[in-house]
Amino acid sequence: MKLKTSLLLTGFVLLLSAPLLWGRLDPDYSLGTVALGLDLARGLEFFRNLLPAIALGLLFAGLLRFRHRLPRLPRPARLDQLKERSWAIPALIALLWLPGLFLGSKGLSQATFAAQYVLLAVGLNITVGMAGILVLGYSAYFAIGAYVFAVLQQWIWLPWWMALPVGFAASALMGWLVALPSLRLRGDYLAIVTLGFAEALREILRNGGAITGGDKGIVIAVPHRINGILGLTSQQVAWMAAAAVAVLGVAAIDRIYHSRLGRAWVAIREDEVAAGAMGIPTVRMKILAFSLSAGFAGLSGVLYAGFTVFVDPSACTFEESVLVLAMVILGGLGSIPGSIVGAILLFLIPTWLRDWFPQMQDYRLLIFGMILVAVMLTRPQGLLGSNRHKAELEGAPE
Amino acid sequence: MLQVLINGLARGSVYALVALGYTMVYGILGMINFAHGEVFMLGMFGAVFGIGLCTTLFGSHLVLNLVLGLVLAVAFASGWGWANERIAYRKLRGANLLAPLSSAIGLSIVLQNFVMLAVTKGKVDFPHYYSDTLTKTFWTIGSARVTLLQIVMFASTGILCLGLWWLIQKTRMGTALRATAQDRTAAALMGIPVDKTISRTFVLGSALAAVAGMMVGMYQGVLAFDSGYAVGLKAFTAAVLGGIGNIPGAVLGGFVIGLAEDLTSSTLGSDWKQTTGFVILILVLVLRPRGILGERVSDKV
Amino acid sequence: MTAPLFRASGLTKSFGGLAAVQGVSLELPTATIQAVIGPNGAGKTTFFNCLTGIYRPDAGQVELAGQNLSGMAPHQVCHAGLARTFQNIRLFPEMTVLENVLAGRFAHLHTTLWAAVLRTPAYREAEAHARGIARELLDFVGLSRHEKQWARNLPYGLQRRLEIARALATEPKVLLLDEPGAGMNPNEIDTLIGLVDQVRARDVGVILIEHHMKLVMELAERILVLEHGEPIAAGTPAEIRDDPRVIEAYLGKGA
Numbered sequence: 001m002k003l004k005t006s007l008l009l010t011g012f013v014l015l016l017s018a019p020l021l022w023g024r025l026d027p028d029y030s031l032g033t034v035a036l037g038l039d040l041a042r043g044l045e046f047f048r049n050l051l052p053a054i055a056l057g058l059l060f061a062g063l064l065r066f067r068h069r070l071p072r073l074p075r076p077a078r079l080d081q082l083k084e085r086s087w088a089i090p091a092l093i094a095l096l097w098l099p100g101l102f103l104g105s106k107g108l109s110q111a112t113f114a115a116q117y118v119l120l121a122v123g124l125n126i127t128v129g130m131a132g133i134l135v136l137g138y139s140a141y142f143a144i145g146a147y148v149f150a151v152l153q154q155w156i157w158l159p160w161w162m163a164l165p166v167g168f169a170a171s172a173l174m175g176w177l178v179a180l181p182s183l184r185l186r187g188d189y190l191a192i193v194t195l196g197f198a199e200a201l202r203e204i205l206r207n208g209g210a211i212t213g214g215d216k217g218i219v220i221a222v223p224h225r226i227n228g229i230l231g232l233t234s235q236q237v238a239w240m241a242a243a244a245v246a247v248l249g250v251a252a253i254d255r256i257y258h259s260r261l262g263r264a265w266v267a268i269r270e271d272e273v274a275a276g277a278m279g280i281p282t283v284r285m286k287i288l289a290f291s292l293s294a295g296f297a298g299l300s301g302v303l304y305a306g307f308t309v310f311v312d313p314s315a316c317t318f319e320e321s322v323l324v325l326a327m328v329i330l331g332g333l334g335s336i337p338g339s340i341v342g343a344i345l346l347f348l349i350p351t352w353l354r355d356w357f358p359q360m361q362d363y364r365l366l367i368f369g370m371i372l373v374a375v376m377l378t379r380p381q382g383l384l385g386s387n388r389h390k391a392e393l394e395g396a397p398e
Numbered sequence: 399m400l401q402v403l404i405n406g407l408a409r410g411s412v413y414a415l416v417a418l419g420y421t422m423v424y425g426i427l428g429m430i431n432f433a434h435g436e437v438f439m440l441g442m443f444g445a446v447f448g449i450g451l452c453t454t455l456f457g458s459h460l461v462l463n464l465v466l467g468l469v470l471a472v473a474f475a476s477g478w479g480w481a482n483e484r485i486a487y488r489k490l491r492g493a494n495l496l497a498p499l500s501s502a503i504g505l506s507i508v509l510q511n512f513v514m515l516a517v518t519k520g521k522v523d524f525p526h527y528y529s530d531t532l533t534k535t536f537w538t539i540g541s542a543r544v545t546l547l548q549i550v551m552f553a554s555t556g557i558l559c560l561g562l563w564w565l566i567q568k569t570r571m572g573t574a575l576r577a578t579a580q581d582r583t584a585a586a587l588m589g590i591p592v593d594k595t596i597s598r599t600f601v602l603g604s605a606l607a608a609v610a611g612m613m614v615g616m617y618q619g620v621l622a623f624d625s626g627y628a629v630g631l632k633a634f635t636a637a638v639l640g641g642i643g644n645i646p647g648a649v650l651g652g653f654v655i656g657l658a659e660d661l662t663s664s665t666l667g668s669d670w671k672q673t674t675g676f677v678i679l680i681l682v683l684v685l686r687p688r689g690i691l692g693e694r695v696s697d698k699v
Numbered sequence: 700m701t702a703p704l705f706r707a708s709g710l711t712k713s714f715g716g717l718a719a720v721q722g723v724s725l726e727l728p729t730a731t732i733q734a735v736i737g738p739n740g741a742g743k744t745t746f747f748n749c750l751t752g753i754y755r756p757d758a759g760q761v762e763l764a765g766q767n768l769s770g771m772a773p774h775q776v777c778h779a780g781l782a783r784t785f786q787n788i789r790l791f792p793e794m795t796v797l798e799n800v801l802a803g804r805f806a807h808l809h810t811t812l813w814a815a816v817l818r819t820p821a822y823r824e825a826e827a828h829a830r831g832i833a834r835e836l837l838d839f840v841g842l843s844r845h846e847k848q849w850a851r852n853l854p855y856g857l858q859r860r861l862e863i864a865r866a867l868a869t870e871p872k873v874l875l876l877d878e879p880g881a882g883m884n885p886n887e888i889d890t891l892i893g894l895v896d897q898v899r900a901r902d903v904g905v906i907l908i909e910h911h912m913k914l915v916m917e918l919a920e921r922i923l924v925l926e927h928g929e930p931i932a933a934g935t936p937a938e939i940r941d942d943p944r945v946i947e948a949y950l951g952k953g954a
Binding site: 057267270275 | 731772773777778782785788789792793797804805810812816822826868923
Binding site: 008013016017019020021023024026031032033034035036037042043046056128136181182185186187188189191192193194195196197199200203206207208255308318319321322325326329333343363367368369370372373376377380 | 429430441443444446447449450451453454458461470474477478484485486488490493495496497498499500501503504506507508510511512513514515516517519522523525526528529542627631634635638639657669673676677679683684687
C-alpha cells in the first residue's frame, strides 16, 4: 500500500476514534440525558500506554526485515540425526528440569504455563497446520480435559498423573464426536461449528449447577493435585511434569508428522482430491487429526487443573482459542518448531510486558489483536513458514 | 404466549438487520465478517455519543437529538465499516480462508478492546430521557404488551428491508452489487467498479447494524464494549439459517432465531437463552448448511 | 473365461440435464495400452472421474480384475488398483520429489500410529522399504537426481513424470493418464512414449486421454473416440485414422 494511502487511512481512523477517545459522556441522572464533554487526559493516556508496545513492534518488524544481515543460526540439519538417538528425549527433559532448581516461584509458574501452551500450540498445529483444517473452538477440548479431571476426582482416587491419559481420551473422544458430522463442511463453516461447540460447552459448564460447579468452578482436592515430593516444592514438580509431558507430547507429534500419517495430512492440505486419488482416506485422516489435536489439548487441560488447582468456565473462552490459534499462525502453519516458538513468544512477551509496564495490563488483548491483523497483512506464513505459504495465503493479486 | 411471540419478533428484527450485513458481505466476498458484531456495537456507542453531542450543542430536544443521534450513529458505524474493509480485508481478497478470517478475528478483538479502553470497561446507560417515550408507551392485547419501541423495531426493519430490496433490484448500484456477488472477474470486465461496490456493501451493512444498535440500546437501556459479540454470533447464525448470501433468508433467519430464543427463555429459563443460538448454529451447519432458502455465493476463483 | 483386467460398461453421467458422458464402454483384456480421444468437451476427463470415484455415474459399471468398483470412494478405487494422473498436474507442491512418491505408498505402508510414535524396528524397516520402492520408481522415471527438490520447482515435463511415479507407487493394476503429453515438445513426447511403454512392460494396463496424435498412434493398441459424451468410433489406430466420422468430429463437415 502506498504511503499516502496509509497516512490517509490512519488519519481517518484517528478521526473515527476521536469521539470515543477524546470525548467523555456526562450523564445527567435526574433528567436522563447525557452530554458530551472533552477529556484530553484519557486520550493522551491511551497513546502513552500504547507506546512501549508500538516501539517493541517496530523493533521486531525491523529485526524481521533485516534478519538476513544478522549472523546465521546453526543449521538444524544435524538436528534430525540427533532426534533419532534414543537418549535424546530423556536428555532434553533432564536439561529442561535444571532451571526448575534455580527459578523462583514466579518464574516457575510462567515456565509451567509456557510449557502448557507449547503443548496446546503443537497439538493444534496437527489440525490447522498439517491437515489444513481451521479450528476456532480449540479451548473446548482443553476445558474438557480439565473438567473431566476436576469432576472425577470428586468421586474417585485420581491423582494428576493418572488423570493424564483419562483427560487425553475424554478430549480425543469428544473431538472425534464433533468431527464426525462436521468434517464434510467447507472450511469456514467447519471453523464456526467448532466455535459454536466451544461456546455451547461454556454455557453448559456455567449452567451445570452441582456437576460442573457453575460459574464458581471446581477446586481440585489436595491429594489429587501436583504436590511437592522428595523435598521439591509443588511448583517445581509442576514445572517438571509440564516440561516432561510437553517434551514427550511434542516428540510424539513430531514422529507422527514424519510418518505416513503426517505425509498424508500434508497431502490432504496441499490437494485433497489428488490425495484421495492416491489412496489416502481423506475423511478418516481429517477426523484422526482433529481427535489427536483434541486429545493433546485435554492433556494440557489436566496439567493446568493439577497446577492451578481450580477449574472454571473461563478455561473455555474464545480468547483462549484465538490465542493458541495465533501461536500456531505466528510460528508458521505445519511447522512444529514454529509452534513452539510462537507459543513461547505469545505467552511470555505479554506476561513480561505486564510485569514491566503494569499499566498495560488492560491493553494486552488490544495489542494482541493488532498483532494478529498486522501478521495477516504482512507475513501470513508466520515466522518459520515458507514463502509459498505466503503466496497461497494472500491469494492472487486482483 | 403472545408475549413470547411479540418479544421474539422484536428481538428477531434486530438480528435480521445485523444478519443482512453478514449475508451481504459473505455473498460478495465469500468471507465471514467477524468484526461486524463490533460495528453493531459501535453503532450503539455512536448513538449515545451522538445524542450526547446534540444535547451539549442544542440542549435537550427530544426528537431533534434522537434523529440527529441516529444520523450520527449511522455515519459513525458506516465509517468504521468502510475502514475495516479497507484496512483489514481488501489486501486479503481471494486468499485462502485462514488469512481473512484471522484478520477479521483480530480486528474484532481490536475494536472491542479499543472501545473498552477508550470509553469504559463497565456498562454505559442509554439516556432514558430519549427512549422513555418509546419504551413506556404500550398497548395491551390480551395478556400481552406491545411497546411503541417494539413497533418501531418491526416497522424500521420492514421499511429498511423494503428499501434494501428496492436498492438491490431497482438501482444501478444494486445491479453492480448482484453482479459482483455472482462473478467478480466478469463484473470487473464489464466496467463495474468492484472496489467501490464492495466498499458500499460494507457501508450498507454497517448502516443497518447501526440502526439496530440504536434500537437495542433503547430496548436494553445499557450497552457495553462486548455487546457486539453475542449479537454478532447469533446474527451470523441467522444469516446461515436463512441461507448465506440470501437476503430474504437473513431476515427470515433473524426472526426464527429471535423467536427461538424467547421460546427457550420462557420454557427453560433465561439461563439457557444464550445456548439456543449456539445449538441452532451447530444444528444448521451440520444438518442443512444450505439454509432454509438456499445459499447464494459467488464462485470463488 | 477369465475376467478382463479392466472393463467399463455403459457409463453415463449427466449434470443438470446435460449428458457429459453417455453409454461409454471400454475394455482392457490384459495389461495393454488404450487411448480415449475426442475434441475438447467430449467428456473424456468426466469419464475418468467416473472411473475413479470422483463422480458417481448415473448408470453403468466399472470392474477391475473382476472387482466391482461402482460406488467406491476415490481412495478405495485406488486400493483396488486403479491409479491416475490429472490433466493439470496435481502434485503436492510443498513436498519434495521423494515425499510425493512416498505419499503414494500410503496404502501399502501398514504402519500404525503407535508404531510411528515408538519407532519400533518393524516401523523403521517398513519405512526404509517404502523409501526403497520410492527411489526405484524415481529411477524408473528418470528423476533420481531431483529426489530432494521441492516438487513445485521442477520443470513442467519433469513434473509430469513425477506424477506418473507417484501414481505407480500405489501399485496399480491399471493406470489412467489424463493428457500426459500436454504442453510437451517433440523430444519430451518421445521420452514419454518410451516411459509409458515401460509402464506396460511392468504389467500395468494404461488408459490414455490424449490430444497428441503421435503419442496415441504409437502407443495405443486400441482407440476409443468420444464426441459430446458419446462413443462414435472404436478400433485400431489404423481404423480410426481413416474413419470418416472421426475426421468429421475433429475437423468438421466438409473437411
